[in-house]
Each structure stands twice: as C-alpha cells, then as structure tokens.
Amino acid sequence: MDERKTVKFKKDEFAVKEYIKKFVGKGKLSKVRIEYTPVGEKIIISTHKPGLIIGKGGEKIMELTSILKKQFKLENPHIEIDEITMPEFDAQIISDEIALSLERFGPLKFKVVAYKALERIMKAGALGAELRLSGKLPSARAKTWRFAKGLLKKTGESANVVDRAQSRAETKPGTVGIKTAILSPYAILKDKITIDEELINKLKSQEENLEQNKK
Numbered sequence: 445m446d447e448r449k450t451v452k453f454k455k456d457e458f459a460v461k462e463y464i465k466k467f468v469g470k471g472k473l474s475k476v477r478i479e480y481t482p483v484g485e486k487i488i489i490s491t492h493k494p495g496l497i498i499g500k501g502g503e504k505i506m507e508l509t510s511i512l513k514k515q516f517k518l519e520n521p522h523i524e525i526d527e528i529t530m531p532e533f534d535a536q537i538i539s540d541e542i543a544l545s546l547e548r549f550g551p552l553k554f555k556v557v558a559y560k561a562l563e564r565i566m567k568a569g570a571l572g573a574e575l576r577l578s579g580k581l582p583s584a585r586a587k588t589w590r591f592a593k594g595l596l597k598k599t600g601e602s603a604n605v606v607d608r609a610q611s612r613a614e615t616k617p618g619t620v621g622i623k624t625a626i627l628s629p630y631a632i633l634k635d636k637i638t639i640d641e642e643l644i645n646k647l648k649s650q651e652e653n654l655e656q657n658k659k
C-alpha cells in the first residue's frame with residue numbers, strides 16, 4: 445500500500461511540474477522544484493524571465509496558484525521565483541531556445557542555430573559546451589550532429605558538475621532531439637590545478653628539500 449501511495453505521489457508531483465512548464469511556456473524556465481512545508485507546498489520556478497512568469501501585478505502567479513489549488517488539489521501552494529542571472533550556463537534554457545529556433549526557422553538552419561548558441565555560451569565564459577542534434581537534419585534519414593567547444597568532463601566525479609538537459613523541436617520533417625551539456629566557469633573541479641605563485645613556491649621548496657636529502 446505504501447508503495448502505491450509513493451508511486452501516486454510521484455506521478456502527481458510530475459503532473460504538477462509538467463503543467464507548470466506548459467503554463468509558463470517553452471524557453472521561459474529551467475527547472476521546477478517542489479518543497480513540502482508544514483504550512484503548504486513551496487513551488488520554486490527557476491527562470492531568466494521572471495517578469496513574464498509573474499505577470500502584470502502578479503496576475504499570472506495568482507492564476508497559476510488558483511489552478512494548482514483547484515485542478516491538482518494542493519492545499520496551500522506558494523510560488524517562488526528563482527531568477528537565473530546567467531542563462532548561457534543553463535543547459536535546459538539553451539536546449540529549449542534551440543528547439544524554438546528550429547521550430548520557427550526550420551531544420552535546414554540547424555547549423556546556424558547550433559553555432560550561434562555555442563558561440564553565445566563560450567562568449568559568456570563557459571569552460572566548455574556540447575550540443576547534439578538528432579533527427580532528419582537535413583536529409584530524409586535521421587542523423588546525429590555534434591557541435592562542441594572547450595573542455596567538457598565526461599567521466600569521474602568532475603562529470604557530475606556538468607549541467608545537462610534535453611529538449612525537442614517539432615518541425616515539419618519530423619521531431620528533432622536536442623541534448624545540451626555545459627561546464628560553467630563557476631563549477632568546482634576537484635582535479636583542476638591552478639598554477640599560481642603559491643604553487644610555484646611550494647614546488648621550489650619541495651625540490652630544494654629533495655636536493656638537501658640527496659646530499
């Protein structure tokens with residue numbers, strides 16, 4: 445019985461998140477998190493366009509809160525906005541923006557769209573990025589195209605700090621899948637070595653100690 449309740453709870457939570465994403469619209473948010481508190485449900489929407497989500501005088505937030513209460517039976521939903529100041533480092537936002545561009549301009553422009561997105565990410569200061577587009581691009585046969593620049597950790601603990609997301613574009617020839625991976629300059633890499641004056645002095649000291657020990 446507990447397992448059924450858990451499954452139902454997760455399904456209901458997923459339905460709430462998916463509805464919020466549809467309500468807000470593709471390309472306007474990154475993530476939706478739900479935290480449960482004694483006074484109700486705290487719904488945190490991560491976005492780089494808070495004004496569009498809040499609406500004039502908070503009307504959109506009030507409308508969404510009302511729907512969550514009636515349609516999803518949430519007792520006391522409280523919506524919070526987590527503003528993303530650097531959308532270039534958010535893989536979900538970039539994936540959705542690429543999808544929207546392909547839907548608008550068509551899949552034949554996929555190289556232009558991908559290179560522009562990659563250039564924008566790297567210009568913002570990302571350590572590395574990778575875009576993978578899969579679908580009928582540009583021929584009738586499905587194919588995967590890869591666009592990458594910089595450093596991108598793929599194995600080990602450092603791979604966990606890479607932000608990954610995916611989206612899809614519904615174009616006339618068919619569906620195009622977009623996978624994005626971005627390594628932010630703020631990511632903490634445990635295996636990264638910074639060569640500065642302190643490190644150089646430390647190495648010199650070790651070298652001097654070794655020479656003294658040899659004598």
